[in-house]
Amino acid sequence: MSKYTFLFLFGIFFFVSRADATDTIIISEIAWMGTSLDSQNEWVELYNPSSQDMNLDGWAFVGMDAASSVKISKTLSGTIPANGFFLLERTDNETVPNVSVPQEQIYSGSLLDAGENIELKNNTGQIIDSIYASTAGWPAGDKTSGSKKPMERTTDGSWTTSATIDGTPQNTLASAPQPPPPPPTEPPPPPPQPDEPPPPSSTEIPSAPETTPDNTQTTQEPLPSEQQEPPAKIEVYLSELIPNPLGADSDLEFIEIVNLGDSVIDLSGWTITDPTKIFVVGTDTLLEPKKYLVFFAHETHINLNNDGDTIKFFDKNNALKDAIQYGKTKEGFSLVKIDGSWLWTQEATPGEKNKLSASSDMPGTEAQTIEPNAVAIATAPDINEGVSAVKTEKSVSVNNSADPFFGQDDNEQINRLKAQSSAWLKSKNFLVLSLALLLGFLGGFAVFIIRKKLRA
Template structure:
């Protein structure tokens, strides 16, 4: 078919118009996924305003189940911020917001939708937020070099980022237009109106390492100035570059309150000594009583400082003024809360073009006010970072600290020494701090073998819980004398130098926090040793010794050494032994975790066998034999013991009401066995009903019991580690009433695990957020709960990993001031999602297999024992026969 010219032209125009339509659509493509829309990193001195705002720009509601939000440090390491369990079943509506906020700290007027743990904090500098979907795919990421304290970090319509126009940001509302050019203060009564700024055009010479860009409020700050110089000195204004890049100052200006303009030029460096730029004799005059200094790039305000009695409408937040010959300086280079009163102080130490030092001439000697670089004191290598507390148990903004130590033999003035972290924040040690209400002090002198502690409330250095660096700079040095790097911190533990005289220095975490005192390295917990025995304590009878009640909080591999008081020993956790003579014997069990060795001793009274002739055996034949526990062997009766029924008035009560009785009362209750003796301990087990209760017998005199048995128990009320227990005397204090159904666990949230749920059989589901030693911690979105694995439960912890979602069934146990869930067996750990198959019992073997293996092992050990015993008797008989033949 032949096409006419008109037809061809029509087709061409149609295609061309389609191209332009497509091009326009492509240029204006809209985001089709959830975005991180706004981030608030707090305000000065608190995490009260920390939040992350998500926004759904799509036309459909989105379920966030399985999603996570993580924080990324400057090193690139990621740590959880909002776990998947906290986002379970959370829906973010189409064109709607979801507000995530610091738990227990956020106090904004807009209610948060999802909290994150209070100890997880965001840094003002060099951090990022990463959003993952339920397939662990990165959906969005927001990072920043520095967010102004008190302001939020907002996404713009163009997809770039900016500081919010007003303090506090705009949670769950449209973002502002940004804080690019804040309005100048109204003219004061003592100054003329600022003239319109029409700077003369300047010629900019591009440099290879510079790019002319529009900078933001606070990128460069007025760092120090002298309005009333000493004789033969001049007024000056010092500015400081907070960015890690060179900045071309062509087109920049400084104004005073009268409107006098000083034109800037050249480059202010992003590192080294040239981060400071001094402008001497600026145009106009800086009034001694008060004035205004403004730094601008073109028409954009980059920084401004009102000091003294300058009337800017908010005179209460003005910086102080200074008289001859003092300076007005930021309390730390670049320190900026956008409150001049908070940021500046008067200093007798003028550090023109160098790091600020705040000192008071009235309280300082000449040596203290001179330039820090000339301090002629001890060797700078004698000052070391000695202890760091990144994550205190209390308020981080108050109790975080960095401790310095003088390991030399001369005192050193720390004035002018600088501390920093992996961000650009720096803190110069000075004579006045918030802790002493601005009053000068003399304790910047650190004596030999003494300590100096700098708290976060003074330094404003926020150490990241997920890992950070702490740097120590000598005065006037851009190179740190020491850098200490630590990985993920644990709440309540400090990072300590093991030996301050060693080279190189080595570090360890410790649970003993010692600010201003010698370090105490203690983190490895000593094992808690306990043991017992069962069987008739009679000559010639088998005694079953049991060390399974020994616990180690760190989950270390333990070694055992038994001494039976006869010279015989064993290294088995649960040996068997026979005594061949009556008497009292001191039995000891020594347990070591590789660092701590703990010994426990008890007396066993061995009685003569009734109606039996004494057996004479060589003492060399008194040998411990490796062995195992035998079921049912604990049913022996102890002479002299009486039932609880005969010891005082016995009161029938319920599991719910027994807590109201006084300790020492005798009570009788009924309940269903939830865990058998020998699982958590050989000396106690648990029954449940409306509530729960621990049943205890120090001699392990229990009848044969199974989970699900309904029993009655009579005994004396007592308490151990804060937990109520009913203490029985003899096995007959426990009577089986019926075989009931297996007790069902009750569902609780993590935050409900505590006083009201202790001794109950519970079930908690959540995400594994930490794993250490014999414990893991579950976060279900409402809080965290500790799960502790007892040795007797024989649970394989290797298959459980951080990030797994599991359900745990167990007994709530109290240990002093903390509560934890004790699962009874592998069947109590159910994988919901993670490295194992969903619904899988982690590490489980079949019950029949486990039973057969256990029984075979017990039979084997008993056969070994009988063989050794028979061998010994054969040797003795052979000796007797040989003597008779002679």
């Protein structure tokens, strides 16, 4: 789908579903390979799909490599008109021929051919749009000598290679596609005359079966249905996490994913993030239906904060699939999702069905689910500029009903977590028994005192 179609359809979607939204600016085209005249002539195009002009004063455009080293940092100023474009040119105003931009739209630095992490932030530091390509590389674009075709956005938030050499930078509203004209209205058929015979029936008479020279009949095979079954719904979600294990066992922290759907899902390139880290799931990571995927802290390098944190789960197109935001934790408690709600429990169950512990001494209900953004291209990890990415080739998948399977290191951590839960249950049972004995003793003693006073 061309960029023109994307811009038009996205504009309609934005007007219908998010007419009252603010700060909705998208990165619509990136010439990371330069132009056919010079590979240094890189440029980035922004688009405003709303019906109102947008002030970009204080906004920031940031580019980082895989080591989180900032390659581009440009503070923006000016206004992007409604349904209009905003072009950022590298180094000078000669980057894009026949297109002149103010000095405020010139940036320094370069876009690496291997890929970068790009973020567009508003004047409060909130990430409005982004692309994270430092690990897997740019998803589109052609740097072949003589062609140099930029990558441009599609309606589903993914990227495609432009059909035009050097792309279509700084388009005007007039060049955006217009709604197609309504189909011509056919005049109604004239009414039949009273003296005319009724028209013949339109019912078709089926043709007789064909015969072959040997007088055997052949029948036509029915045409296959052109309707295709809709793609299976991807139902992969966050399932459990433990931010604050008992003791100083930070290596026991884990994040669990579950596939509630009916088809195998390839999670290669999916990401789990907190405000400081990005964990990229390794290649060939297949999650079968009704199975779990468990990642410990030594794999993700994501340290879950005890005072509260936000964990987000993205697919390979950077579309938000699930997220959880929790407040202050209590030692030994894990967060589990049961029937769509996040709850605290003292029974950690990595790789097993989530359980609730019968304890009233639990943290408050600070945990909440963050709903995925309906506009896929506007979703992005809420991370700081100092973010670092971690990629793994290891994955763990366990069944609801089967015994969990983990690596050797993970088995040790599982046993320690189970030992903690078992110790908690034993201490809880001992406490209940002790309280019962104490109440029984006090009750008997009270009866003895009362009887003694009555006799006196």
